[in-house]
Amino acid sequence: LGNKVNFYENTSDLVFPTIPEKIWETLDEVEIPDNVLVQVCVTGPWLERNPRQRAEMDALVKSWTEKLGRKIWLWNYMNKSGSKRIPGAPCNTPRAVASYFKRMAKYTTGAYLTSDSEYAFYQCLNYQVWSKIAWRLDTDVEALLAEHLRLMFGDAAGTMAKYYDELEEIWLLKIVGNAQDTPLGPRNVIPDRADIWDRIYDDAYMARSEAIFAKARKDARGDEGSLARIEFIYDRMFGETKRVREGYVAKRRERDGLVHGTPRIKAGSIRLDGTLDEPVWQRAKPVQLTAIG
Numbered sequence: 403l404g405n406k407v408n409f410y411e412n413t414s415d416l417v418f419p420t421i422p423e424k425i426w427e428t429l430d431e432v433e434i435p436d437n438v439l440v441q442v443c444v445t446g447p448w449l450e451r452n453p454r455q456r457a458e459m460d461a462l463v464k465s466w467t468e469k470l471g472r473k474i475w476l477w478n479y480m481n482k483s484g485s486k487r488i489p490g491a492p493c494n495t496p497r498a499v500a501s502y503f504k505r506m507a508k509y510t511t512g513a514y515l516t517s518d519s520e521y522a523f524y525q526c527l528n529y530q531v532w533s534k535i536a537w538r539l540d541t542d543v544e545a546l547l548a549e550h551l552r553l554m555f556g557d558a559a560g561t562m563a564k565y566y567d568e569l570e571e572i573w574l575l576k577i578v579g580n581a582q583d584t585p586l587g588p589r590n591v592i593p594d595r596a597d598i599w600d601r602i603y604d605d606a607y608m609a610r611s612e613a614i615f616a617k618a619r620k621d622a623r624g625d626e627g628s629l630a631r632i633e634f635i636y637d638r639m640f641g642e643t644k645r646v647r648e649g650y651v652a653k654r655r656e657r658d659g660l661v662h663g664t665p666r667i668k669a670g671s672i673r674l675d676g677t678l679d680e681p682v683w684q685r686a687k688p689v690q691l692t693a694i695g
Contacts, residue, residue, distance in 0.1 A: 439475055442466050446478030446515070447528075450498040451574040452590065460505070467509045476506060476513035480528065483518055485592040490646025491577060491603070492524045492639055494569040496531040500543035503535050512536070523638060527566075554635075556628035558621035565614045565640070568607075576602050599650040603643055611640055662689055 434440060444459040466474050482493055503513065515532060519525050527550070534541045551559035551566070577598075580591050593602060615636050622628040671682045 434470060436470075436472065440466060440470060441475040441477050441514075443477040443479075446476070446513075447480055447495060447498040447502040448574065448578045450495075450501050451579045455590070463506065463509050473509055473511045476510045478502075478513055478515050480515055480517045480525075482520060482524070486578060487520055488577070488592075488598060489520055490643045491573070491598065492569045492643070493519065493573050493577075494524060494527055494566060495573055496527040496547060497543065497570060498574055499528050499531045500535060500541075503532065504539065507539050521642060554628070554631050555618065556622050556625045558618035558628060558632060561614055561618040561621050562632070562635070565611060565618075565635075568610075572602060572607075595650060599647050600654075603647055608644070608647065611643075615640065 442463050444462060445455070446459075449456040449459060463474065463476070480493075480495075480499075482488065486493075506513070513536075517525055517528065527547070530550070531541075531543055531546065534546060535543070547563075547566075548559070551563055555562045577592065578590055580593060615632065618632050619629065622632060667682055672680045
Protein backbone atom coordinates (compact mmCIF):
# COMPACT_ATOMS: atom_id res chain seq x y z
CA LEU A 403 0.00 0.00 0.00
CA GLY A 404 2.86 2.37 0.87
CA ASN A 405 4.48 1.94 -2.56
CA LYS A 406 1.15 2.58 -4.28
CA VAL A 407 0.55 5.69 -2.24
CA ASN A 408 4.00 6.96 -3.16
CA PHE A 409 3.16 6.25 -6.80
CA TYR A 410 0.06 8.41 -6.56
CA GLU A 411 1.89 11.16 -4.75
CA ASN A 412 4.65 11.21 -7.36
CA THR A 413 2.54 10.85 -10.49
CA SER A 414 -0.13 13.30 -9.38
CA ASP A 415 2.44 16.06 -9.72
CA LEU A 416 2.86 15.13 -13.38
CA VAL A 417 -0.48 13.77 -14.53
CA PHE A 418 -3.42 16.09 -13.90
CA PRO A 419 -6.38 14.74 -15.95
CA THR A 420 -6.50 11.08 -14.97
CA ILE A 421 -5.27 9.02 -12.06
CA PRO A 422 -5.77 5.20 -11.98
CA GLU A 423 -8.44 4.13 -9.54
CA LYS A 424 -7.37 3.03 -6.06
CA ILE A 425 -9.47 2.06 -3.08
CA TRP A 426 -8.47 3.87 0.09
CA GLU A 427 -9.95 3.43 3.54
CA THR A 428 -7.82 5.43 5.97
CA LEU A 429 -4.61 7.22 5.00
CA ASP A 430 -4.24 9.79 7.74
CA GLU A 431 -0.47 9.87 7.37
CA VAL A 432 -0.57 10.63 3.63
CA GLU A 433 -1.13 14.01 2.05
CA ILE A 434 -3.16 13.68 -1.15
CA PRO A 435 -2.46 16.37 -3.75
CA ASP A 436 -5.35 18.54 -4.88
CA ASN A 437 -5.24 17.12 -8.42
CA VAL A 438 -6.30 13.69 -7.19
CA LEU A 439 -10.04 13.13 -7.20
CA VAL A 440 -10.93 11.05 -4.15
CA GLN A 441 -14.02 8.89 -4.33
CA VAL A 442 -15.66 7.66 -1.14
CA CYS A 443 -17.79 4.53 -1.47
CA VAL A 444 -20.68 4.31 0.99
CA THR A 445 -24.10 2.68 0.91
CA GLY A 446 -26.14 5.82 0.43
CA PRO A 447 -29.92 6.36 0.33
CA TRP A 448 -30.96 2.93 1.53
CA LEU A 449 -29.52 3.59 5.00
CA GLU A 450 -31.75 6.63 5.57
CA ARG A 451 -33.97 4.76 8.03
CA ASN A 452 -31.04 3.08 9.79
CA PRO A 453 -29.73 5.86 12.09
CA ARG A 454 -26.64 4.07 13.44
CA GLN A 455 -25.16 2.94 10.12
CA ARG A 456 -26.24 6.13 8.38
CA ALA A 457 -24.31 8.17 10.97
CA GLU A 458 -21.22 5.98 10.49
CA MET A 459 -21.25 6.42 6.72
CA ASP A 460 -21.89 10.17 6.96
CA ALA A 461 -18.99 10.52 9.38
CA LEU A 462 -16.69 8.73 6.94
CA VAL A 463 -17.61 11.11 4.13
CA LYS A 464 -17.20 14.15 6.39
CA SER A 465 -13.81 12.97 7.65
CA TRP A 466 -12.47 12.69 4.11
CA THR A 467 -13.61 16.19 3.18
CA GLU A 468 -11.99 17.54 6.34
CA LYS A 469 -8.75 15.72 5.59
CA LEU A 470 -8.63 16.94 1.99
CA GLY A 471 -9.99 20.41 2.60
CA ARG A 472 -12.26 19.99 -0.41
CA LYS A 473 -15.26 18.05 -1.61
CA ILE A 474 -15.08 14.40 -2.63
CA TRP A 475 -16.90 12.30 -5.19
CA LEU A 476 -19.38 9.68 -3.95
CA TRP A 477 -19.98 6.14 -5.08
CA ASN A 478 -23.31 4.88 -3.72
CA TYR A 479 -25.08 1.53 -3.82
CA MET A 480 -28.79 1.36 -4.54
CA ASN A 481 -28.73 -1.89 -6.46
CA LYS A 482 -30.92 -4.97 -6.15
CA SER A 483 -28.16 -7.52 -6.43
CA GLY A 484 -26.90 -10.36 -4.30
CA SER A 485 -29.21 -10.97 -1.36
CA LYS A 486 -31.22 -7.86 -2.28
CA ARG A 487 -32.22 -9.33 -5.63
CA ILE A 488 -35.77 -10.17 -4.58
CA PRO A 489 -38.08 -10.49 -7.60
CA GLY A 490 -41.49 -9.02 -6.84
CA ALA A 491 -40.24 -6.65 -4.14
CA PRO A 492 -40.27 -3.04 -5.42
CA CYS A 493 -37.37 -0.83 -4.30
CA ASN A 494 -39.29 2.43 -4.73
CA THR A 495 -37.56 4.91 -2.35
CA PRO A 496 -37.69 8.44 -3.82
CA ARG A 497 -37.85 10.26 -0.48
CA ALA A 498 -34.77 8.44 0.79
CA VAL A 499 -32.94 9.42 -2.40
CA ALA A 500 -33.88 13.06 -1.88
CA SER A 501 -33.01 13.09 1.81
CA TYR A 502 -29.60 11.52 1.31
CA PHE A 503 -28.29 13.51 -1.63
CA LYS A 504 -29.54 16.84 -0.28
CA ARG A 505 -27.70 16.14 2.97
CA MET A 506 -24.50 15.07 1.18
CA ALA A 507 -24.41 18.05 -1.19
CA LYS A 508 -22.08 20.07 1.04
CA TYR A 509 -19.50 17.27 0.97
CA THR A 510 -19.51 16.14 -2.65
CA THR A 511 -19.03 17.34 -6.21
CA GLY A 512 -21.24 14.52 -7.51
CA ALA A 513 -21.93 10.83 -7.25
CA TYR A 514 -21.94 7.61 -9.16
CA LEU A 515 -25.10 5.71 -8.25
CA THR A 516 -24.93 1.95 -8.74
CA SER A 517 -28.57 0.98 -9.17
CA ASP A 518 -29.08 -2.17 -11.19
CA SER A 519 -32.27 -4.16 -10.66
CA GLU A 520 -33.80 -7.36 -11.99
CA TYR A 521 -36.73 -5.16 -13.02
CA ALA A 522 -35.69 -1.64 -14.07
CA PHE A 523 -39.20 -0.22 -13.62
CA TYR A 524 -38.77 -0.49 -9.84
CA GLN A 525 -36.16 2.29 -9.97
CA CYS A 526 -38.28 4.69 -12.03
CA LEU A 527 -39.13 7.27 -9.34
CA ASN A 528 -35.70 6.88 -7.74
CA TYR A 529 -34.09 7.94 -11.02
CA GLN A 530 -36.51 10.80 -11.52
CA VAL A 531 -35.81 12.29 -8.10
CA TRP A 532 -32.06 11.68 -8.32
CA SER A 533 -31.89 13.36 -11.74
CA LYS A 534 -33.90 16.37 -10.60
CA ILE A 535 -31.76 16.88 -7.49
CA ALA A 536 -28.51 16.40 -9.41
CA TRP A 537 -29.63 19.16 -11.76
CA ARG A 538 -31.16 21.45 -9.14
CA LEU A 539 -30.50 20.81 -5.47
CA ASP A 540 -33.37 22.95 -4.18
CA THR A 541 -35.97 20.83 -5.99
CA ASP A 542 -39.12 20.52 -3.89
CA VAL A 543 -39.35 16.74 -3.89
CA GLU A 544 -42.73 16.58 -2.17
CA ALA A 545 -44.17 18.86 -4.85
CA LEU A 546 -42.44 16.76 -7.53
CA LEU A 547 -43.95 13.52 -6.22
CA ALA A 548 -47.39 15.12 -5.84
CA GLU A 549 -47.20 16.32 -9.44
CA HIS A 550 -46.17 12.86 -10.61
CA LEU A 551 -49.11 11.22 -8.86
CA ARG A 552 -51.55 13.86 -10.13
CA LEU A 553 -50.42 13.55 -13.74
CA MET A 554 -50.42 9.76 -13.53
CA PHE A 555 -53.64 9.10 -11.63
CA GLY A 556 -55.76 12.26 -11.63
CA ASP A 557 -58.36 12.22 -8.85
CA ALA A 558 -56.92 8.93 -7.61
CA ALA A 559 -53.56 10.53 -6.77
CA GLY A 560 -54.16 10.59 -3.02
CA THR A 561 -55.25 6.97 -2.95
CA MET A 562 -52.31 5.76 -5.05
CA ALA A 563 -49.93 7.72 -2.80
CA LYS A 564 -50.75 5.23 -0.03
CA TYR A 565 -49.53 2.36 -2.19
CA TYR A 566 -46.26 4.11 -3.06
CA ASP A 567 -45.65 5.28 0.50
CA GLU A 568 -45.95 1.76 1.85
CA LEU A 569 -43.53 0.44 -0.78
CA GLU A 570 -40.85 2.79 0.53
CA GLU A 571 -41.57 1.97 4.17
CA ILE A 572 -41.32 -1.76 3.53
CA TRP A 573 -38.12 -1.61 1.51
CA LEU A 574 -36.27 0.72 3.88
CA LEU A 575 -37.44 -0.68 7.21
CA LYS A 576 -38.11 -4.37 6.57
CA ILE A 577 -35.88 -5.34 3.65
CA VAL A 578 -32.61 -3.35 3.53
CA GLY A 579 -33.03 -1.73 6.96
CA ASN A 580 -33.31 -4.95 8.94
CA ALA A 581 -30.35 -4.06 11.18
CA GLN A 582 -29.09 -6.72 13.59
CA ASP A 583 -26.05 -6.99 15.85
CA THR A 584 -23.77 -9.79 14.67
CA PRO A 585 -20.31 -11.05 15.75
CA LEU A 586 -18.94 -8.79 12.98
CA GLY A 587 -20.83 -5.77 14.28
CA PRO A 588 -24.14 -4.27 13.14
CA ARG A 589 -25.23 -5.63 9.78
CA ASN A 590 -28.30 -5.30 7.62
CA VAL A 591 -29.69 -8.81 7.39
CA ILE A 592 -31.89 -9.37 4.36
CA PRO A 593 -34.98 -11.42 5.31
CA ASP A 594 -35.31 -14.92 3.90
CA ARG A 595 -38.06 -15.93 1.46
CA ALA A 596 -40.39 -17.13 4.21
CA ASP A 597 -40.14 -13.79 6.04
CA ILE A 598 -40.61 -11.83 2.83
CA TRP A 599 -43.68 -13.65 1.53
CA ASP A 600 -45.29 -14.88 4.76
CA ARG A 601 -44.68 -11.93 7.09
CA ILE A 602 -43.82 -8.83 5.03
CA TYR A 603 -45.79 -9.08 1.78
CA ASP A 604 -48.31 -11.19 3.65
CA ASP A 605 -52.05 -11.75 3.15
CA ALA A 606 -52.85 -8.50 4.96
CA TYR A 607 -50.52 -6.49 2.71
CA MET A 608 -51.97 -8.06 -0.43
CA ALA A 609 -55.54 -7.35 0.70
CA ARG A 610 -54.63 -3.79 1.65
CA SER A 611 -53.06 -3.15 -1.75
CA GLU A 612 -56.01 -4.69 -3.60
CA ALA A 613 -58.31 -2.33 -1.68
CA ILE A 614 -56.15 0.67 -2.62
CA PHE A 615 -56.36 -0.16 -6.32
CA ALA A 616 -60.11 -0.82 -6.10
CA LYS A 617 -60.64 2.60 -4.52
CA ALA A 618 -58.31 4.24 -7.05
CA ARG A 619 -60.44 2.87 -9.89
CA LYS A 620 -63.52 4.43 -8.31
CA ASP A 621 -61.75 7.75 -7.71
CA ALA A 622 -60.66 7.93 -11.37
CA ARG A 623 -63.98 6.81 -12.84
CA GLY A 624 -64.58 8.53 -16.19
CA ASP A 625 -60.90 9.44 -16.65
CA GLU A 626 -59.73 6.89 -19.22
CA GLY A 627 -56.08 7.97 -19.15
CA SER A 628 -55.79 7.76 -15.36
CA LEU A 629 -57.65 4.43 -15.28
CA ALA A 630 -55.25 3.01 -17.87
CA ARG A 631 -52.24 4.11 -15.82
CA ILE A 632 -53.74 2.66 -12.63
CA GLU A 633 -54.13 -0.67 -14.42
CA PHE A 634 -50.57 -0.38 -15.72
CA ILE A 635 -49.18 0.02 -12.20
CA TYR A 636 -51.50 -2.72 -10.94
CA ASP A 637 -50.16 -5.14 -13.54
CA ARG A 638 -46.51 -4.09 -13.81
CA MET A 639 -45.76 -3.14 -10.20
CA PHE A 640 -48.24 -4.77 -7.84
CA GLY A 641 -48.81 -7.55 -10.37
CA GLU A 642 -45.17 -8.57 -10.17
CA THR A 643 -45.50 -8.87 -6.40
CA LYS A 644 -48.67 -10.94 -6.81
CA ARG A 645 -47.16 -13.29 -9.37
CA VAL A 646 -44.01 -13.97 -7.40
CA ARG A 647 -45.91 -14.42 -4.14
CA GLU A 648 -48.44 -16.75 -5.75
CA GLY A 649 -45.58 -18.88 -7.02
CA TYR A 650 -44.08 -19.00 -3.54
CA VAL A 651 -47.43 -19.88 -1.93
CA ALA A 652 -48.02 -22.67 -4.47
CA LYS A 653 -44.63 -24.20 -3.69
CA ARG A 654 -45.25 -23.83 0.04
CA ARG A 655 -48.52 -25.72 -0.28
CA GLU A 656 -46.79 -28.51 -2.17
CA ARG A 657 -44.18 -28.66 0.57
CA ASP A 658 -46.78 -28.60 3.35
CA GLY A 659 -48.59 -31.45 1.62
CA LEU A 660 -45.54 -33.67 2.11
CA VAL A 661 -46.13 -33.84 5.86
CA HIS A 662 -47.30 -37.29 6.92
CA GLY A 663 -48.30 -38.28 10.41
CA THR A 664 -47.40 -41.75 11.69
CA PRO A 665 -49.10 -43.57 14.56
CA ARG A 666 -47.27 -44.33 17.77
CA ILE A 667 -46.36 -47.95 18.40
CA LYS A 668 -45.18 -49.75 21.49
CA ALA A 669 -41.49 -50.01 22.10
CA GLY A 670 -40.14 -53.32 20.80
CA SER A 671 -42.88 -53.72 18.19
CA ILE A 672 -40.34 -53.54 15.38
CA ARG A 673 -36.69 -54.36 14.96
CA LEU A 674 -34.46 -52.14 12.88
CA ASP A 675 -33.01 -55.03 10.93
CA GLY A 676 -34.08 -54.19 7.38
CA THR A 677 -36.95 -56.66 7.25
CA LEU A 678 -40.68 -55.95 7.58
CA ASP A 679 -41.87 -59.23 9.05
CA GLU A 680 -43.36 -57.90 12.31
CA PRO A 681 -47.20 -57.94 12.59
CA VAL A 682 -47.34 -54.14 12.97
CA TRP A 683 -46.07 -53.74 9.39
CA GLN A 684 -48.92 -55.82 8.04
CA ARG A 685 -51.43 -53.31 9.41
CA ALA A 686 -49.57 -50.24 8.10
CA LYS A 687 -51.02 -48.31 5.17
CA PRO A 688 -48.60 -47.65 2.29
CA VAL A 689 -47.64 -44.03 1.55
CA GLN A 690 -46.48 -42.97 -1.92
CA LEU A 691 -43.95 -40.21 -2.50
CA THR A 692 -44.66 -37.85 -5.41
CA ALA A 693 -42.00 -35.81 -7.16
CA ILE A 694 -42.65 -32.04 -7.29
CA GLY A 695 -42.24 -30.21 -10.57
